[in-house]
Amino acid sequence: MSITSDLLRGHTDTIILAHLRRKDSYGYEINRAIQETTKNRYELKEATLYSAFRRLEEAQWITSYWGDETTGARRRYYSITPLGRAAYDRNITDWQETKTIIDKLLEEEL
Amino acid sequence: MNERIQSHVDAIFSDAPDTLKVRDLKEELLSNLSLKYEDLIAGGMSQEDAYRQVVASIGDVSELLLQIQNERAYNSRIPDGNSHRRAVLVAISVGLFILSPMCVVFFDALIPGSTIGVPLMFVLIAIGVGLQVYNQMTKPRYIKRDETVVEEFKQWKSETTRETTIRRSVSSILWLVIVIVYLLYSFFLGAWAYSWILFLIGALLEAILRLCFQIFGGKKK
Numbered sequence: 607m608s609i610t611s612d613l614l615r616g617h618t619d620t621i622i623l624a625h626l627r628r629k630d631s632y633g634y635e636i637n638r639a640i641q642e643t644t645k646n647r648y649e650l651k652e653a654t655l656y657s658a659f660r661r662l663e664e665a666q667w668i669t670s671y672w673g674d675e676t677t678g679a680r681r682r683y684y685s686i687t688p689l690g691r692a693a694y695d696r697n698i699t700d701w702q703e704t705k706t707i708i709d710k711l712l713e714e715e716l
Numbered sequence: 717m718n719e720r721i722q723s724h725v726d727a728i729f730s731d732a733p734d735t736l737k738v739r740d741l742k743e744e745l746l747s748n749l750s751l752k753y754e755d756l757i758a759g760g761m762s763q764e765d766a767y768r769q770v771v772a773s774i775g776d777v778s779e780l781l782l783q784i785q786n787e788r789a790y791n792s793r794i795p796d797g798n799s800h801r802r803a804v805l806v807a808i809s810v811g812l813f814i815l816s817p818m819c820v821v822f823f824d825a826l827i828p829g830s831t832i833g834v835p836l837m838f839v840l841i842a843i844g845v846g847l848q849v850y851n852q853m854t855k856p857r858y859i860k861r862d863e864t865v866v867e868e869f870k871q872w873k874s875e876t877t878r879e880t881t882i883r884r885s886v887s888s889i890l891w892l893v894i895v896i897v898y899l900l901y902s903f904f905l906g907a908w909a910y911s912w913i914l915f916l917i918g919a920l921l922e923a924i925l926r927l928c929f930q931i932f933g934g935k936k937k
Contacts, residue, residue, distance in 0.1 A: 632748065633744060634751040638755075651773060651774065651776075652748065652749070652775055653780050656741060656744065657779060660783055660784070661783075678750070679751075680743065680747060681744075681747055681748075682740070682743075682747070
Protein backbone atom coordinates (compact mmCIF):
# COMPACT_ATOMS: atom_id res chain seq x y z
CA MET A 607 0.00 0.00 0.00
CA SER A 608 2.67 2.55 1.01
CA ILE A 609 4.94 1.93 -1.98
CA THR A 610 2.01 2.06 -4.37
CA SER A 611 0.81 5.33 -2.79
CA ASP A 612 4.18 6.92 -3.47
CA LEU A 613 4.01 5.88 -7.11
CA LEU A 614 0.40 7.01 -7.40
CA ARG A 615 0.94 10.38 -5.74
CA GLY A 616 2.66 11.79 -8.81
CA HIS A 617 -0.53 11.16 -10.75
CA THR A 618 -3.03 12.74 -8.33
CA ASP A 619 -3.74 15.62 -10.71
CA THR A 620 -4.38 13.33 -13.67
CA ILE A 621 -6.59 11.03 -11.58
CA ILE A 622 -8.74 14.03 -10.55
CA LEU A 623 -8.88 15.34 -14.13
CA ALA A 624 -9.93 11.89 -15.34
CA HIS A 625 -12.87 11.91 -12.94
CA LEU A 626 -13.91 15.49 -13.77
CA ARG A 627 -13.77 14.68 -17.48
CA ARG A 628 -16.91 12.62 -17.04
CA LYS A 629 -18.86 15.11 -14.90
CA ASP A 630 -18.61 17.97 -12.40
CA SER A 631 -17.92 16.62 -8.95
CA TYR A 632 -16.97 17.41 -5.35
CA GLY A 633 -14.19 16.19 -3.07
CA TYR A 634 -15.92 13.33 -1.30
CA GLU A 635 -17.49 11.97 -4.47
CA ILE A 636 -14.13 11.90 -6.23
CA ASN A 637 -12.48 10.13 -3.31
CA ARG A 638 -15.30 7.59 -3.08
CA ALA A 639 -15.02 6.89 -6.80
CA ILE A 640 -11.29 6.32 -6.37
CA GLN A 641 -11.97 3.89 -3.51
CA GLU A 642 -14.61 2.04 -5.48
CA THR A 643 -12.50 1.79 -8.62
CA THR A 644 -9.50 0.48 -6.67
CA LYS A 645 -11.66 -1.77 -4.41
CA ASN A 646 -10.57 0.13 -1.27
CA ARG A 647 -6.89 -0.25 -2.02
CA TYR A 648 -6.30 3.46 -2.53
CA GLU A 649 -7.71 6.63 -1.05
CA LEU A 650 -6.51 10.23 -1.19
CA LYS A 651 -5.99 12.19 2.03
CA GLU A 652 -8.27 15.22 2.26
CA ALA A 653 -5.25 17.55 2.42
CA THR A 654 -3.74 15.99 -0.72
CA LEU A 655 -7.03 16.34 -2.53
CA TYR A 656 -7.60 20.04 -1.72
CA SER A 657 -4.01 20.92 -2.35
CA ALA A 658 -4.40 19.36 -5.82
CA PHE A 659 -7.65 21.28 -6.36
CA ARG A 660 -5.95 24.60 -5.54
CA ARG A 661 -3.03 23.78 -7.80
CA LEU A 662 -5.29 22.79 -10.69
CA GLU A 663 -7.43 25.88 -10.18
CA GLU A 664 -4.41 28.16 -10.26
CA ALA A 665 -3.28 26.49 -13.50
CA GLN A 666 -6.84 27.14 -14.81
CA TRP A 667 -7.31 23.47 -15.54
CA ILE A 668 -10.42 23.34 -13.36
CA THR A 669 -12.92 25.87 -11.97
CA SER A 670 -15.07 25.61 -8.87
CA TYR A 671 -18.52 26.68 -7.73
CA TRP A 672 -20.70 26.11 -4.68
CA GLY A 673 -23.67 23.83 -5.20
CA ASP A 674 -27.12 24.74 -3.86
CA GLU A 675 -27.93 21.76 -1.64
CA THR A 676 -31.35 21.90 -0.05
CA THR A 677 -30.32 19.53 2.75
CA GLY A 678 -27.01 19.37 4.60
CA ALA A 679 -23.84 21.36 4.05
CA ARG A 680 -22.96 23.17 0.83
CA ARG A 681 -20.74 21.24 -1.54
CA ARG A 682 -17.97 22.74 -3.59
CA TYR A 683 -18.13 21.41 -7.12
CA TYR A 684 -15.25 21.34 -9.57
CA SER A 685 -15.49 21.36 -13.30
CA ILE A 686 -12.80 20.76 -15.93
CA THR A 687 -11.84 23.50 -18.42
CA PRO A 688 -10.71 23.02 -22.05
CA LEU A 689 -7.17 23.71 -20.80
CA GLY A 690 -7.63 20.91 -18.29
CA ARG A 691 -8.80 18.51 -20.98
CA ALA A 692 -5.73 19.29 -23.08
CA ALA A 693 -3.50 18.75 -20.02
CA TYR A 694 -5.21 15.42 -19.33
CA ASP A 695 -4.61 14.20 -22.91
CA ARG A 696 -0.98 15.25 -22.62
CA ASN A 697 -0.53 13.45 -19.30
CA ILE A 698 -2.10 10.29 -20.70
CA THR A 699 0.29 10.30 -23.67
CA ASP A 700 3.21 10.83 -21.29
CA TRP A 701 2.03 8.02 -19.05
CA GLN A 702 1.64 5.55 -21.94
CA GLU A 703 5.17 6.34 -23.01
CA THR A 704 6.54 5.98 -19.47
CA LYS A 705 4.69 2.71 -19.00
CA THR A 706 6.16 1.23 -22.18
CA ILE A 707 9.66 2.30 -21.20
CA ILE A 708 9.45 1.02 -17.62
CA ASP A 709 7.84 -2.26 -18.70
CA LYS A 710 10.65 -2.87 -21.14
CA LEU A 711 13.39 -1.92 -18.67
CA LEU A 712 11.99 -4.04 -15.84
CA GLU A 713 11.36 -7.06 -18.04
CA GLU A 714 14.97 -6.97 -19.15
CA GLU A 715 16.19 -6.89 -15.56
CA LEU A 716 14.01 -9.86 -14.70
CA MET B 717 -23.05 16.52 11.77
CA ASN B 718 -20.72 15.19 14.40
CA GLU B 719 -19.59 17.86 16.91
CA ARG B 720 -16.33 16.06 17.50
CA ILE B 721 -15.39 16.36 13.83
CA GLN B 722 -16.36 20.02 13.91
CA SER B 723 -14.15 20.73 16.93
CA HIS B 724 -11.29 18.70 15.46
CA VAL B 725 -11.39 20.80 12.28
CA ASP B 726 -11.69 23.99 14.36
CA ALA B 727 -8.49 22.99 16.16
CA ILE B 728 -6.66 22.39 12.86
CA PHE B 729 -7.65 25.85 11.60
CA SER B 730 -7.06 27.68 14.90
CA ASP B 731 -3.71 29.14 13.74
CA ALA B 732 -4.84 29.90 10.20
CA PRO B 733 -5.59 33.50 9.18
CA ASP B 734 -9.30 34.28 8.96
CA THR B 735 -9.65 34.96 5.25
CA LEU B 736 -12.33 34.11 2.73
CA LYS B 737 -10.17 31.40 1.17
CA VAL B 738 -9.46 29.73 4.50
CA ARG B 739 -13.14 29.86 5.41
CA ASP B 740 -14.06 28.31 2.05
CA LEU B 741 -11.53 25.54 2.57
CA LYS B 742 -12.84 24.83 6.05
CA GLU B 743 -16.43 24.67 4.84
CA GLU B 744 -15.45 22.40 1.97
CA LEU B 745 -13.50 20.11 4.29
CA LEU B 746 -16.32 19.92 6.85
CA SER B 747 -18.93 19.23 4.18
CA ASN B 748 -16.90 16.37 2.68
CA LEU B 749 -15.98 14.92 6.07
CA SER B 750 -19.58 14.86 7.26
CA LEU B 751 -20.67 13.08 4.07
CA LYS B 752 -17.98 10.51 4.66
CA TYR B 753 -18.99 10.12 8.31
CA GLU B 754 -22.64 9.62 7.43
CA ASP B 755 -21.69 7.05 4.78
CA LEU B 756 -19.59 5.11 7.28
CA ILE B 757 -22.37 5.14 9.88
CA ALA B 758 -24.86 4.04 7.22
CA GLY B 759 -22.48 1.20 6.36
CA GLY B 760 -22.88 -0.13 9.90
CA MET B 761 -19.76 1.32 11.54
CA SER B 762 -19.83 2.48 15.16
CA GLN B 763 -19.70 6.24 15.84
CA GLU B 764 -16.30 5.93 17.49
CA ASP B 765 -14.74 3.99 14.60
CA ALA B 766 -16.29 6.30 12.03
CA TYR B 767 -14.94 9.36 13.83
CA ARG B 768 -11.45 7.83 13.97
CA GLN B 769 -11.46 6.91 10.32
CA VAL B 770 -12.70 10.34 9.25
CA VAL B 771 -10.07 12.18 11.31
CA ALA B 772 -7.33 9.86 10.04
CA SER B 773 -8.26 10.62 6.44
CA ILE B 774 -7.62 14.37 6.79
CA GLY B 775 -3.84 14.14 6.51
CA ASP B 776 -1.40 17.01 6.89
CA VAL B 777 -3.18 20.32 6.33
CA SER B 778 -0.20 22.57 7.19
CA GLU B 779 1.20 22.45 3.65
CA LEU B 780 -2.21 23.31 2.25
CA LEU B 781 -2.56 26.32 4.57
CA LEU B 782 0.89 27.48 3.51
CA GLN B 783 -0.18 27.22 -0.12
CA ILE B 784 -3.20 29.44 0.59
CA GLN B 785 -1.08 31.98 2.47
CA ASN B 786 1.25 32.21 -0.50
CA GLU B 787 -1.71 32.92 -2.74
CA ARG B 788 -2.64 35.67 -0.31
CA ALA B 789 0.79 37.31 -0.56
CA TYR B 790 0.47 37.14 -4.30
CA ASN B 791 -3.00 38.65 -4.27
CA SER B 792 -2.02 41.57 -2.04
CA ARG B 793 -0.20 42.91 -5.06
CA ILE B 794 -3.51 43.84 -6.66
CA PRO B 795 -5.74 45.59 -4.12
CA ASP B 796 -9.15 46.19 -5.65
CA GLY B 797 -10.98 49.50 -5.65
CA ASN B 798 -7.85 51.65 -5.85
CA SER B 799 -7.72 51.87 -9.63
CA HIS B 800 -10.96 53.85 -9.64
CA ARG B 801 -9.62 56.41 -7.13
CA ARG B 802 -6.41 56.61 -9.15
CA ALA B 803 -8.32 57.38 -12.35
CA VAL B 804 -10.33 60.12 -10.62
CA LEU B 805 -7.16 61.76 -9.33
CA VAL B 806 -5.56 61.74 -12.77
CA ALA B 807 -8.71 63.21 -14.32
CA ILE B 808 -8.87 66.00 -11.72
CA SER B 809 -5.23 66.96 -12.12
CA VAL B 810 -5.46 67.00 -15.91
CA GLY B 811 -8.58 69.16 -15.62
CA LEU B 812 -6.70 71.58 -13.37
CA PHE B 813 -3.83 71.84 -15.87
CA ILE B 814 -6.22 72.65 -18.69
CA LEU B 815 -8.18 75.16 -16.63
CA SER B 816 -5.16 76.96 -15.17
CA PRO B 817 -4.41 79.30 -18.14
CA MET B 818 -8.14 80.09 -18.29
CA CYS B 819 -7.81 81.84 -14.93
CA VAL B 820 -5.52 84.43 -16.43
CA VAL B 821 -7.74 85.01 -19.45
CA PHE B 822 -10.87 85.14 -17.32
CA PHE B 823 -9.60 87.64 -14.75
CA ASP B 824 -8.00 89.77 -17.45
CA ALA B 825 -11.35 90.00 -19.22
CA LEU B 826 -13.17 90.69 -15.95
CA ILE B 827 -10.86 93.43 -14.72
CA PRO B 828 -8.67 94.57 -17.62
CA GLY B 829 -5.03 94.84 -16.69
CA SER B 830 -5.31 92.79 -13.51
CA THR B 831 -2.71 90.10 -12.81
CA ILE B 832 -4.60 88.21 -10.11
CA GLY B 833 -5.13 85.30 -12.54
CA VAL B 834 -1.41 84.50 -12.73
CA PRO B 835 -0.86 83.42 -9.10
CA LEU B 836 -4.18 81.59 -9.26
CA MET B 837 -2.96 79.67 -12.31
CA PHE B 838 0.13 78.56 -10.40
CA VAL B 839 -1.98 77.48 -7.45
CA LEU B 840 -4.06 75.27 -9.74
CA ILE B 841 -0.93 73.82 -11.35
CA ALA B 842 0.56 73.17 -7.92
CA ILE B 843 -2.54 71.28 -6.81
CA GLY B 844 -2.45 69.22 -10.01
CA VAL B 845 1.23 68.37 -9.52
CA GLY B 846 0.56 67.43 -5.92
CA LEU B 847 -2.23 65.06 -6.93
CA GLN B 848 -0.05 63.42 -9.59
CA VAL B 849 2.89 62.88 -7.25
CA TYR B 850 0.58 61.52 -4.54
CA ASN B 851 -0.94 59.17 -7.07
CA GLN B 852 2.46 57.78 -8.03
CA MET B 853 3.66 57.45 -4.44
CA THR B 854 0.64 55.42 -3.35
CA LYS B 855 0.83 52.96 -6.22
CA PRO B 856 0.95 49.40 -4.83
CA ARG B 857 4.42 47.91 -4.65
CA TYR B 858 5.22 44.39 -5.70
CA ILE B 859 5.57 42.19 -2.64
CA LYS B 860 7.99 39.29 -2.74
CA ARG B 861 6.33 35.89 -2.46
CA ASP B 862 9.49 34.12 -1.37
CA GLU B 863 13.25 34.52 -1.30
CA THR B 864 13.97 33.43 -4.86
CA VAL B 865 16.00 35.28 -7.44
CA VAL B 866 13.00 35.57 -9.73
CA GLU B 867 10.92 37.29 -7.04
CA GLU B 868 13.86 39.50 -6.14
CA PHE B 869 14.08 40.54 -9.79
CA LYS B 870 10.35 41.19 -10.07
CA GLN B 871 10.46 43.44 -7.01
CA TRP B 872 13.52 45.26 -8.33
CA LYS B 873 11.86 45.74 -11.70
CA SER B 874 8.68 47.03 -10.08
CA GLU B 875 10.70 49.51 -7.96
CA THR B 876 12.63 50.72 -10.99
CA THR B 877 9.56 51.25 -13.15
CA ARG B 878 7.93 53.10 -10.28
CA GLU B 879 10.87 55.47 -10.14
CA THR B 880 10.83 55.94 -13.89
CA THR B 881 7.11 56.70 -14.00
CA ILE B 882 7.39 59.26 -11.18
CA ARG B 883 10.28 60.96 -12.97
CA ARG B 884 8.38 60.91 -16.26
CA SER B 885 5.26 62.45 -14.79
CA VAL B 886 7.22 65.18 -13.01
CA SER B 887 9.10 65.94 -16.22
CA SER B 888 5.94 66.10 -18.35
CA ILE B 889 4.38 68.50 -15.84
CA LEU B 890 7.54 70.61 -15.95
CA TRP B 891 7.41 70.99 -19.73
CA LEU B 892 3.69 71.74 -19.70
CA VAL B 893 4.25 74.52 -17.18
CA ILE B 894 7.11 75.92 -19.23
CA VAL B 895 5.02 76.07 -22.40
CA ILE B 896 2.16 77.78 -20.55
CA VAL B 897 4.44 80.32 -18.91
CA TYR B 898 6.22 80.94 -22.23
CA LEU B 899 2.96 81.66 -24.07
CA LEU B 900 1.50 83.87 -21.33
CA TYR B 901 4.71 85.76 -20.79
CA SER B 902 5.18 86.36 -24.50
CA PHE B 903 1.57 87.31 -25.20
CA PHE B 904 1.02 89.64 -22.27
CA LEU B 905 4.38 91.33 -22.23
CA GLY B 906 5.14 90.97 -25.94
CA ALA B 907 8.54 89.59 -24.99
CA TRP B 908 8.93 87.24 -27.96
CA ALA B 909 12.49 88.38 -28.52
CA TYR B 910 13.98 86.80 -25.41
CA SER B 911 11.24 84.63 -23.80
CA TRP B 912 12.58 81.52 -25.62
CA ILE B 913 15.25 81.39 -22.90
CA LEU B 914 12.57 79.65 -20.81
CA PHE B 915 13.12 76.49 -22.85
CA LEU B 916 16.81 76.49 -21.99
CA ILE B 917 15.88 76.85 -18.33
CA GLY B 918 13.48 73.94 -18.82
CA ALA B 919 16.23 71.74 -20.23
CA LEU B 920 18.42 72.67 -17.27
CA LEU B 921 15.67 71.78 -14.79
CA GLU B 922 15.11 68.47 -16.58
CA ALA B 923 18.81 67.61 -16.27
CA ILE B 924 18.80 68.53 -12.57
CA LEU B 925 15.68 66.42 -12.06
CA ARG B 926 17.35 63.42 -13.72
CA LEU B 927 20.41 63.85 -11.54
CA CYS B 928 18.30 64.12 -8.39
CA PHE B 929 16.49 60.89 -9.18
CA GLN B 930 19.77 59.11 -9.87
CA ILE B 931 21.33 60.24 -6.59
CA PHE B 932 18.14 59.62 -4.62
CA GLY B 933 17.47 56.26 -6.30
CA GLY B 934 21.10 55.16 -5.87
CA LYS B 935 21.04 55.93 -2.15
CA LYS B 936 18.17 53.55 -1.54
CA LYS B 937 20.18 50.49 -2.72
